[in-house]
Amino acid sequence: MTVVAECSLLFPMMNPSLLLLGLFLPSLAAGTPVHGVTTSTDGIDGKTYDYVVIGGGLAGLTVAGRLTEDPSVTVLVVEAGADDRNNPEVYDIYEFTVALGGPLDWNFPAEDGRTIAGGRTLGGSSSINGGSWTRGSVAQYDTWTTLLEPSEAEVGWNWEGMLHYMKKSENFMPPTPDQVVKGAESIPAVHGASGPVHSAFSHGMYKGPQQPAFLAAATNASGIVHCKDLSAGQANCVTMTPCSLNYNDNDRRSSSAQSYLTPVENIRTNWVTLTQHLVTRIIWANSTLPLVATGIEFAEYTNTTNGTTRYTAYARKEVIVAAGALRTPAILQLSGVGDADVLGPLNITALLDLKTVGKNLQEQTNNVMEASGTGWAYNGTGPNNAIAFPNLFQLFGNASDSKVAEINASIETWAASQASHAYSAAALETIFRAQANVIIKDKVPLIEYFFVTVGAAPGADVATVNWQLLPFSRGSVQIVSADPFVYPNVHVNYFNVSFDLDVQVAGLKLLREIYKTQPLSDLISSELLPGSAVPDDGEGGSDADWRVWALQNYGSVAHPLGTASMMRRELGGVVDAYLKVYDTQNVRVVDASILPTQLSAHLSSSIYGVAEKAADLIKAAW
Template sequence: MTAAPTTESSSPETFDYIVVGGGTAGLVVASRLSEDPEVTILVIEAGQDNTNDPLVLTPGLLPALFGNDKYDWDFHSTPQPTLHNRTIPRGGGKMLGGSSALNLMLVAWPGRGSIDAWGALGNNGWTYDSFEPYLRKFARTHEPADAAREVARVKDGQYDPSVSEAESGPIQLSFGSGYNTTNTAWADAFANLGLKMSSDPRKGTAVGAFQSPASIDPATKTRSYAASGYLTPEIRDRSNLVVMTETLVSRIIFDTSGQAEPVATGVKIRTKDGSERAINARTEVIMAAGALQTPQILELSGIGDKSLLEKHGISVIVDNPNVGEHLQDHPSVLISFEVADGVPSADIFRDPSLLQGAIAQYQETREGPMGQSVLTCAYAPLVDREGSLSAEARKTLFDEHLPASAPTNQSNTAVAARHAEHELLRSLLTKPDEPGVQYILYPTQAIIAPHPKSLGELMIPREPENFVSVQCVLNYPFSRGSCHIASPDVADKPVWDPNYNAEAADLEILARGLRFVETLVRTQPFAGLLREGGKRVPDMRADDLEGAREIVRQYQVSEQHPTSSCAMLPRELGGVVDSRLRVYGVRGLRVVDASVFPLEQLGNIQTTVYAVAERAADFIKQDRKGA
């Protein structure tokens, strides 16, 4: 049985480490630190403990989580000028396990070039080779069955057993048993377009279609996520680990008396009943509230842009205008295509009797579609209607749609740093084997309403026909957004402005990616899945570039991967944390979540978040020993 959340009355008031946020990263760090019985750790989570909730644990019930205050922060962006002023919804896990309890369980890995780019931006010690051990430390991939190898084409070098032998982590990754003709047709169509995967995507190099595993425990057919993996009953029973749920951290407390730098000494909390009190940290406060709420809490604590803090009456501890800036996200577009008779589609579960039957089957036997994920992926270099762009075409695209000249004022370090980032990303994306675009196949309709109330609306079938959907995702956005406090009250959600397509190159790359979808759906055997003359939603074509651009403007959404709002960079180049994830200008404060990414990573980011947190735990342990 899961241990009950610790109550106020039983919580000691001083800990060695306080972890703010019991999500994907926070639970990794807390669990690893608690391996040392000599230190005490407190985890403070704003959401509930839903670790026994069947809606969280059952893969097929995922759509019910979004938009529900019990599970989801349900963020909404500011109106986006390049998207016809649409407001974009974004889910965020509001519970133990954070967004690992709310994501689609699709597993993808970062690329060698993109992690090496972190180091190239001035982060000493960050290379793919130094990072790779942590990608092996968080997970354990279970070998695909023979049927999965054949039907989903998990063969021809796509699965290297030696990588699995190096894995030792608590997050269970598995290939399901429900793969079908759609998975086969997807892989074979990409191969026919010259994009056949010939390497294991876990090894840092991947171009082509591949069957990604899901974060599902194959023994129980339940979601494997941070709370189930890093906060098992045995770990919860450790006397040095306390978990407090339904509690907000309103600010970090600093000692500014006689110190060269302010020292984080604890946090002020607000419990469910509205009462407030302080809890002390002897060694460190560790921020793990995510890319939208970590900068929010830093600003509420006096770390941020001086003018913004003073506007809200907040005393300035560190004037750093980079807090909440540099935010990145994966923009994406989904197009749904009606399938031919007999082609599998999860849209059949709009029939309540079929849905209840599938749920009953899962509850009784753990078999059937409710315990599986059959999503499948592909990575492509920069593409257009005709396929991969030539070197000349890539150069032309960037020359036309990216600022090409060096900054006129070299003393303006912010401008110089932005230009260096542009050049690094441009260099990365001009490589013919670097995935600029990700494609995901959904066995259902995924239809974007003009003004959705929550992300869940994407996942509820509204059309009477049966569909599959192709999602086109921009892996490396050039645009940078922001996230800042709306008020001095932590209960007010921060203002999230992803600033999509502020750099014209993003719109152009995504539009060309949609043009490639038009080629994909006319390529066998994938074309054979679709009903001839069948419906598509939206009923727009990406045959010409302007048509593709308009699809982006009307239907682009977030892929739910915000990062980089407290970026790990040299401070003079826009950084908030150093290469050991310590916040500039203070002592005893560290950030360990996706907000520290210097650059967005390709594909779904849960693997990178887990690995960064694993490395952060090692940093913290090393720094304690060296103290």
């Protein structure tokens, strides 16, 4: 076990202003620097780059790709996973789910025997996810600004600012006439047409009646309206959604690796990506605030090897942490940035006692309902496209007013109950009121129904994933050892606020009603899951039975965020509007951990926007 003591956290003392000029840092070797993708530390160990990026996932490669557009800028990316771009589990988006739980997945343990998926491979989760390309509602992005300092509003963390950068990342192909016949639609004005990440409907888009029937039944059962395009900022609807795939390249997955790195890796000699190495900590120049990072320490990390040799690389300008919402807080804590009460017992000196590192964790939960069909053909190969997003009023129907009253009356109590996973009860009350406002006033979705044309259970022909989008329960990520190879403790605190389970159950009850509503009911012969495990009493089943079943059969959606939140310090923020870690001079966080609240969306499109915006903020700073 490696014990990180104070002396090992520090680079020899020197003037921070000189550090940032790189006057006391090792220089790059003469001649052509190492570039491209490598597993070897030769030519990297001990060298200096303008920027060092921790994590070669969705955000890390996006930032690196944009920074290295300037040939005078040098960037090192260090990724724990391997380069699996030629693995069909990665490039074949039709094979989604095959990589989950395997060597390409961090498979983070959480409580109750649950795990949370995360891509441990070049491209991160963008290399193994389902690829659904959606955005949240306008009000959800606008809410981020309200949690920042008033003086930071001009930075543009809102819908308008994010839309610009989400479009910048995207190369959208509008649906073909054949896809339009199958139900695909779009609003071209809200998409980018020249970005690196390809999004489109697939060649194998399902032609059968199942997807349109599901959307129509959802509308008939609840009144959810149809919209043409989930990218337009109005998520409370039913629609068909595209995926991050390249239609002109046989539907190959368009991951961050394939989009930002592959086209330039043999051209840009100013960018090197080191794979199969784990960043063990950030190296600091000083122990007084603000902290100045000089670089990183890292070690070999494969499926069979936890390296004992420590290597170093130095950053002339910045260290950018982009390791994801569950790894990023661990890296900060291992580096002495976090709650002193957590770090002290591990013999890690808290150089920066920033207590909310790893707190404010929010993760969505799901259940799956399955049914058998009436003998129809699938007429396609996927991926699936049909999605429905009901709001509180559509979920609870006649009980909506009482649920609104419950939320308004309970915020203070809920905040107090979750305070140990936040900065304070008062801070969390402010955040919860902002969250409640978008739920009640702006009617953003509380549930997503993701319709799957092929079920998971034997004999199932359709399945629908029901997941709760905006939990009030808060959790945390904390390291349990100074050994960087030991996984942190991930405590999601599932359903600790009772309203979250109420939403999960309401979603399941409405979903059962959708299954019994035409035209979908004409295609279904029987409900297989939960079936008789939750008897239908004519009212969709009792809440008590649904609660028992939901708690026994839920899973994590793998959309964790919030563990290095972009908020005012008084609310528990870890980074400011420029994504700089408070009380550091040159460390930024760029990944889902900076999002202060959940979105009613799949995250990838939004995180691309965050990373694109971050790259411009970094460029402007230098």
